[in-house]
Amino acid sequence: xxxxxLAIIGGGAAGLxxxxxxxxxxxxxxxxxxxxxxxxxxxxxxxxxxxxxQFKEELTGPEYADRxxxxxxxxxxxxxxxxxxxxxxxxxxxxxxISSPLHGYEHIHSxxxxxxxxxxxxxxxxxxxxxxxxxxxMPAGSAQRYLNMEGYLVGQRVFILGSxxxxxxxxxxxxxxxxxxxxxxEIMPYSNGLTRNIVQCLHDFDIPLYLSHTVTxxxxxxxxxxxxxQQVDQHFEPIIGTEKTFDVDTLLLSIGLIxxxxxxxxxxxxxxxxxxxxxxxxxxxxxxxxxxxxxxALHVHDLVDWVSDEGRKAGEQAKKYLLTPMNVxxxxxxxxxxxxxxxxxxxxxxxxxxxxxxxxxxxxxxxMTSAYLQVIQDGTIIAQKKSAYLAxxxxxxIVIKPDQFQSKSPIHLHVEELL
Amino acid sequence: xxxxxxxxxxxxxxxxxxxxxxxxxxxxxxxYQYAFVExxxxxxxxxxxxxxxxxxxxxxxxxxxxxVPKAQLFDxxxxxxxxxxxxxxxxxxxxxxxxxxxxxxxxxxKSTFSEHQKGEAHEIYPID
Numbered sequence: 001x002x003x004x005x006l007a008i009i010g011g012g013a014a015g016l017x018x019x020x021x022x023x024x025x026x027x028x029x030x031x032x033x034x035x036x037x038x039x040x041x042x043x044x045x046x047x048x049x050x051x052x053x054q055f056k057e058e059l060t061g062p063e064y065a066d067r068x069x070x071x072x073x074x075x076x077x078x079x080x081x082x083x084x085x086x087x088x089x090x091x092x093x094x095x096x097x098i099s100s101p102l103h104g105y106e107h108i109h110s111x112x113x114x115x116x117x118x119x120x121x122x123x124x125x126x127x128x129x130x131x132x133x134x135x136x137x138m139p140a141g142s143a144q145r146y147l148n149m150e151g152y153l154v155g156q157r158v159f160i161l162g163s164x165x166x167x168x169x170x171x172x173x174x175x176x177x178x179x180x181x182x183x184x185x186e187i188m189p190y191s192n193g194l195t196r197n198i199v200q201c202l203h204d205f206d207i208p209l210y211l212s213h214t215v216t217x218x219x220x221x222x223x224x225x226x227x228x229x230q231q232v233d234q235h236f237e238p239i240i241g242t243e244k245t246f247d248v249d250t251l252l253l254s255i256g257l258i259x260x261x262x263x264x265x266x267x268x269x270x271x272x273x274x275x276x277x278x279x280x281x282x283x284x285x286x287x288x289x290x291x292x293x294x295x296x297a298l299h300v301h302d303l304v305d306w307v308s309d310e311g312r313k314a315g316e317q318a319k320k321y322l323l324t325p326m327n328v329x330x331x332x333x334x335x336x337x338x339x340x341x342x343x344x345x346x347x348x349x350x351x352x353x354x355x356x357x358x359x360x361x362x363x364x365x366x367x368m369t370s371a372y373l374q375v376i377q378d379g380t381i382i383a384q385k386k387s388a389y390l391a392x393x394x395x396x397x398i399v400i401k402p403d404q405f406q407s408k409s410p411i412h413l414h415v416e417e418l419l
Numbered sequence: 420x421x422x423x424x425x426x427x428x429x430x431x432x433x434x435x436x437x438x439x440x441x442x443x444x445x446x447x448x449x450x451y452q453y454a455f456v457e458x459x460x461x462x463x464x465x466x467x468x469x470x471x472x473x474x475x476x477x478x479x480x481x482x483x484x485x486x487v488p489k490a491q492l493f494d495x496x497x498x499x500x501x502x503x504x505x506x507x508x509x510x511x512x513x514x515x516x517x518x519x520x521x522x523x524x525x526x527x528x529k530s531t532f533s534e535h536q537k538g539e540a541h542e543i544y545p546i547d
Binding site for chain 1: 423424426430431463464465466467468470475477478480482489492493496510528529530
């Protein structure tokens with residue numbers, strides 16, 4: 001039975017950064033990846049635009065991953081490839097049950113665990129589209145993997161439901177590879193994708209974007225034959241008479257991502273109903289002592305740069321946890337938010353350990369063109385930042401320095417719109 | 420009259436260009452520059468894949484080292500479709516130099532061999 005100080009689950013953007021920052025000569029660290037190579041979802045994101053914040057240049061996904069993989073090779077961090085963690089149990093330490101082609105079924109023990117398992121795509125079942133169940137309907141990220149890594153173009157006449165970035169990127173990618181993309185439907189009156197992607201993936205190729213529209217009918221016995229879209233009213237109810245039918249063989253879904261935290265099932269984890277993942281403190285630690293979560297497994301990010309950042313911080317905290325055990329009791333208090341804030345990570349702060357700067361990452365509930373971001377404690381603003389543009393699709397953050405705290409009272413995060 | 424959405428920053432100004440090529444609607448000079456380039460010589464980065472003979476990497480991801488003229492994107496795609504990579508390449512290696520006379524090289528954004536091989540300096544667990 002192998003025993004480690006730290007097991008990092010997932011060798012994508014978050015796990016790679018966590019492995020690098022947790023590295024210490026005194027620690028025995030293992031990075032566990034289920035694919036045959038490190039890099040995670042970055043390997044299929046062959047488009048560029050990654051790394052503007054981390055490296056001050058625009059890289060493609062594989063290039064971005066390579067920077068981290070090269071750094072990892074310089075350090076003596078063990079990597080297990082083609083290894084899927086099936087279960088985590090916590091007794092004295094953590095026990096991980098792992099399956100791999102090379103070693104079959106095995107157990108390893110670890111004093112601490114960082115979960116960096118990323119997220120998964122919502123499927124047809126989560127949006128309940130009426131009609132038959134033919135083949136040709138799949139999440140956009142799956143089609144991306146088929147095309148960019150395996151070399152299979154999944155269809156010739158394509159419609160895309162959801163205007164998230166993956167859907168937009170795939171609209172361009174499939175067009176360049178010779179498929180005809182007939183349109184993108186978005187149920188909201190605005191797109192959640194980056195403007196840059198709306199322009200360079202849709203406008204550049206004259207692909208129509210149908211806002212306030214959704215797919216209301218799917219036809220086809222074995223293979224997809226057609227889809228029908230309809231405009232929706234403000235209650236998202238389809239409007240009769242607005243039907244448009246498209247003969248397509250492929251419907252790609254870009255309708256959202258959910259943190260992949262199936263490994264929490266055997267643990268008594270406290271979860272957030274909004275992020276659908278663990279509630280963590282400023283050290284990215286969950287309510288289970290020694291279990292950290294970061295990256296898209298914690299909350300879905302819009303830039304990989306922020307994923308790496310979070311992975312790095314979680315790695316640093318795990319290292320500190322292992323090398324300098326806390327001798328002061330924790331004093332957790334949830335961060336209270338006003339209505340303009342959808343969620344904030346960390347969910348709570350341990351007020352007995354405020355000796356480092358804390359980054360609050362959050363999303364707002366609506367688009368705002370001018371607002372104050374305020375951290376309030378004991379009725380006093382202790383940190384404040386003005387923002388010229390806020391939208392639900394863009395993650396915001398504010399940093400609180402240790403000397404800005406007035407006391408150990410709970411803090412409030414308010415976003416005040418300037419009208 | 421032409422309308423553009425500026426993509427330089429997240430604000431996304433709607434920029435109007437009239438028949439006299441007068442640019443308006445931009446809230447900053449960068450928007451003016453964006454509109455000017457878009458109307459005179461728009462260029463785009465091209466990222467795609469090429470076929471390989473390698474089982475572990477059946478498709479090699481590549482990119483144009485610099486942006487290429489937008490009007491030539493599909494021509495470059497069909498040129499790349501004829502390629503088959505038979506020798507191992509490293510990240511950054513030139514796959515096609517001066518593609519279609521654009522003066523821009525297509526380079527690999529990935530290496531064809533696995534980065535984690537047994538016997539390399541990097542330790543793989545479990546080596547046993």
